[in-house]
Amino acid sequence: xxxxxxHRLGSPxxxxxxxxxxxxxxxxxxLSLLSVGVVWGLGFAPEDFKQGNSYxxxxxxxxxxxxALAGYYIMAISGAIGLIWKMKLSFVVMRAAAPxxxxxxxxxxxxxxxxxxxxxxxxxxxDARITSMxxxxxxxxxxxxxxxxxxxxxxxxxxSALLALVGTVNIPIxxxxxxxxxxxHQPATLKLTEASTIDPSMFYPLITMIAGFYLFYAWVLxxxxxxxxxxxxxxxxxxRELVGASAPAKA
Amino acid sequence: MQFQFDSLASFFAMDGHGPYVxxxxxxxxxxxxxxxxxxxxxxxxxxRELQQQLRxxxxxxxxxxxxxxxxxxxxxxE
Numbered sequence: 001x002x003x004x005x006x007h008r009l010g011s012p013x014x015x016x017x018x019x020x021x022x023x024x025x026x027x028x029x030x031l032s033l034l035s036v037g038v039v040w041g042l043g044f045a046p047e048d049f050k051q052g053n054s055y056x057x058x059x060x061x062x063x064x065x066x067x068a069l070a071g072y073y074i075m076a077i078s079g080a081i082g083l084i085w086k087m088k089l090s091f092v093v094m095r096a097a098a099p100x101x102x103x104x105x106x107x108x109x110x111x112x113x114x115x116x117x118x119x120x121x122x123x124x125x126x127d128a129r130i131t132s133m134x135x136x137x138x139x140x141x142x143x144x145x146x147x148x149x150x151x152x153x154x155x156x157x158x159x160s161a162l163l164a165l166v167g168t169v170n171i172p173i174x175x176x177x178x179x180x181x182x183x184x185h186q187p188a189t190l191k192l193t194e195a196s197t198i199d200p201s202m203f204y205p206l207i208t209m210i211a212g213f214y215l216f217y218a219w220v221l222x223x224x225x226x227x228x229x230x231x232x233x234x235x236x237x238x239x240r241e242l243v244g245a246s247a248p249a250k251a
Numbered sequence: 252m253q254f255q256f257d258s259l260a261s262f263f264a265m266d267g268h269g270p271y272v273x274x275x276x277x278x279x280x281x282x283x284x285x286x287x288x289x290x291x292x293x294x295x296x297x298x299r300e301l302q303q304q305l306r307x308x309x310x311x312x313x314x315x316x317x318x319x320x321x322x323x324x325x326x327x328x329e
Contacts, residue, residue, distance in 0.1 A: 027287075034283075038276070043262065044252050053265035057275045064279070103282050111275040118271050201252075216283065223290040230297050234304075243301040 010087035012229040013238050019222050026219035033212030040205035048202075057115040059206055062189070063213035065108040068136060069171060071101035071217060075143065076168050079161030089225075091157040092232065094164065095147050096224035100217065102140035109133055120184050128177035129185040132170060139167040153232070 041059030048055035075097035082091040112130065113123040124130070147160035178187045189198050190206075198206070233239045256262040265272050 042272070042276070043254050043256065045255070047255060047266075052268055054268040054271050056265070056268075056272050060275060060279045100286060103286055107279055107282055110278050114271050114275045114278075118268055216287075220286045220290070223287065227290040227294045227297065230294060230301075234297070234301055239301065240305060243298050244305055 010085070010089050012089050012092060012233055013236075015089055016226055016229050016242075019226060023219065023222060026215055026222065030212055030215035030219050033208055033215060037205055037209035037212050041209060045202050045205045046199075051119055054115060054118040057111050058189075058202075059209045061108060061111040061115060062206060063210045064104050064111065065133070066210055067213050067217050068101060068105040068108050068133070069174060070214075071097055071104060072136065072139070072164075072168070072171060074221070075101055075140075076164040079164040082157060083161050083165075088232075089229075091161065092228050093221070093225050094143075094157075094161060096221055096228050098140050098143045098147065098160075098164075100220055100224060102137060102144065104213075104217070105133060105137040105140060109137060116184075125184055127183040127185060128181035129174065129183055132174045132177050135170050136167075136174060139163070139170060142167075 037059060042056055045056070045059075047053055075094050078090040078094040078097065081087055082094060109130070112133075116125070117123050143160045143164050146163055147156045150156040150159065177183065178185050190203075230239060254262075263269055263273070
């Protein structure tokens with residue numbers, strides 16, 4: 001039937017088998033884009049006339065923040081799909097996305113704080129953008145904690161999916177925080193609807209890094225999802241066959 | 252496009268912003284490496300545990316069949 005692909009997509013086994021072919025491509029592309037972007041951004045992009053060399057942190061700060069937000073969408077939408085269609089795989093993706101999102105949010109907060117010191121004169125201010133990002137970090141941690149807090153796995157799936165969905169109210173607040181409140185944080189440099197306020201010589205390395213972070217995210221999310229599938233499906237026949245087939249030598 | 256610094260030393264110094272820039276990049280490398288490496292190690296450990304579990308089950312099954320066989324043999328002798 002025409003819905004067959006949808007059901008197949010929900011099957012952890014199908015995903016596990018298919019995704020092993022994607023991994024080297026995703027990983028290779030991500031690492032090469034990231035290395036090109038880092039060398040470009042650190043050594044070859046021109047110095048910022050106002051901020052000097054500290055601005056080079058933008059090449060990791062902005063991509064990490066992008067993915068911290070995009071990762072939240074992925075986590076919340078996976079949770080919603082799991083709740084609505086009871087798809088096993090989507091709950092696994094949701095669980096796998098939580099620690100990755102937390103790590104990326106941490107990077108955005110950390111690099112932002114370190115960038116703040118030479119630029120604003122302080123590591124931390126309780127302004128709208130930074131505080132809402134901190135809330136995002138806690139939401140990720142909350143989803144991680146809640147998903148592991150139940151002895152029945154399905155209860156953890158449902159509860160953490162609900163928390164992830166409720167937490168999406170924070171996302172537009174993060175986006176709009178630099179416009180709604182008076183803040184130290186500079187407004188968005190990259191815009192979808194109008195020209196970006198950034199010179200091409202700085203824009204190209206930045207977009208390289210953003211693409212690299214997206215690919216890295218896809219790679220790592222696949223890796224974490226596969227690991228979690230193996231963990232959850234340990235009792236099923238296909239995992240037994242998979243593990244048995246790759247056993248070094250049967251005693 | 253050209254390299255923006257006169258020397259390697261000035262590249263590391265970044266006009267005094269070096270510590271901030273390098274601390275940020277160092278932390279990013281650390282976090283990304285941890286993100287990529289943890290699932291690989293966890294999966295390796297999981298596979299080992301599952302294999303061990305499979306071997307134990309196999310051994311138990313084999314023990315059960317030999318027990319049954321010896322029982323049958325004992326019955327024949329009687």
